[in-house]
Amino acid sequence: MLLEFEKPIADLEEKLQDMLQLAQTSNVDVSKTVKSLQTKIEELKIETFQNLTRWQRVQLSRHPDRPYTLDYIYELTDDFIEIHGDRNVKDDKAMVGGFGTIDGQSVMLIGQQKGRNTKQRQMRNFGMANPEGYRKALRLMKMAEKFNKPIVCLIDTPGAFPGLEAEERGQGEAIARNIKEMFMLKVPVICIIIGEGASGGAIGIGIGDRVLMMENTWYSVISPESCSSILWRSWEYKEQAAEALKLTATDMMGHKLIDGIIKEPLGGAHTDMKAAALELKKQILKDIKALSKVSVEGRISQRIEKFSDMGAYAS
Known part of the structure; x- marks a missing residue:
């Protein structure tokens, strides 16, 4: 395409x-x-x-050939063991995770997974996790904490699933609990937007010591199409909405909402997945090494302070 x-x-x-x-x-x-x-x-x-315009970067982040979470995981590791289920409802296929080794460093890898074809997209629910997906993610984070292993979250979702059944099972509570618990995790946490980073679906696994974005990704409270439909009652203004939202990696870096940008091969990650994965690996290992030198109390304190400093508010 x-x-x-x-x-x-x-x-x-x-x-x-x-x-x-x-x-x-x-x-x-x-x-x-x-x-x-x-x-x-x-x-x-x-x-x-x-x-590229902001809308064009949104298009690149959704490119059908762009690497997804499991593509990166299998490229980064050769011993990935996927762990299933939230021990409460079921195994949410939109959220994947498990232990793997990156150049000798054991890590817990967690992320949303999209599908390549119609059957896979239905199985993965288009990368939109239900509450059990976020509860599975939290279970895996707690397991990583128990065994003192760093956590790497790969974010790629158009949003948490907004269906009635998701709300009935506590979608908002599941995401809120993840946010709260991720602030207090005792191990290093690295969050990377590798595609789409939309709304609570992204932030549900997006609280980390390092929050990074790959070059051609977006991160926002709402997608350009949804923003356009709310403001103009039509999706026709999605390009203007993308410009107004300022949702690219450069925008996020300028607003100090992320900690860094990971370069992609010229033309996008889909043109050379191995090169994109190599840049990802270098950044992950670099950040794990740096974060491991900080005390547990220091990491938690810095994590809380970083997110508390975002935006403007009045007490």
Whole structure:
């Protein structure tokens, strides 16, 4: 699938392939043309992806080929053991988690998981967790705390599931409890938005010592479409809504709502998943090393202080 702003690049890449094929099937020297096209493609990529609008970054965060939580987990570890269920209702397939080892460092990995095709999307509920998903996540966090293992949360959700049955089982309470408990966890907690970071669905596993965003992701209280439908009674103004929400990684960093931005390969994480995962791994290991040097009391105090300093309020 090509996004609208990717088409000019794809057209040049198609011409490049034609030239390379011509070079293989004939004696025509096209080396200069090939080199020129390669240069143009690289320049166009840089120009395009350095000047993306906020809505275009939202589109990139939803790219169907973009790596999901389990893609990163299996790339980062070779011994991941998934743990299921909240020991109360059922196993929520929209929330996954378990122990894994990253370069010798044992960690608890937790995150929302989307599906690639219709059947998987239904099974994963489009990455929208129910209350049992957040309760499973909290159970795994407490398990990590028990065994003194760092926690890494990979956030990628259009929001917590808003269905009637989710509200009946206490969606708000489950998310609120996670927020409260995550503030007091005794182990290092790193939260990374790897795709969409919407509303309470994201914040339900988003309280950490380090909160990071990958370059082409978004983080906001509401999606551009929902914001547009509330303000203008139509989804037609989603681009304006995205601009007003200021939801990109750069915006969040400017407002001091996150601690850092993880670079993606030129063109987005979906163009080179291994390179994107490598950057993710470097950042995770770097932060775990730094956070492990801080005392438990110091980490908890800094965590509370960091989130308390966000926004403006009157007592």
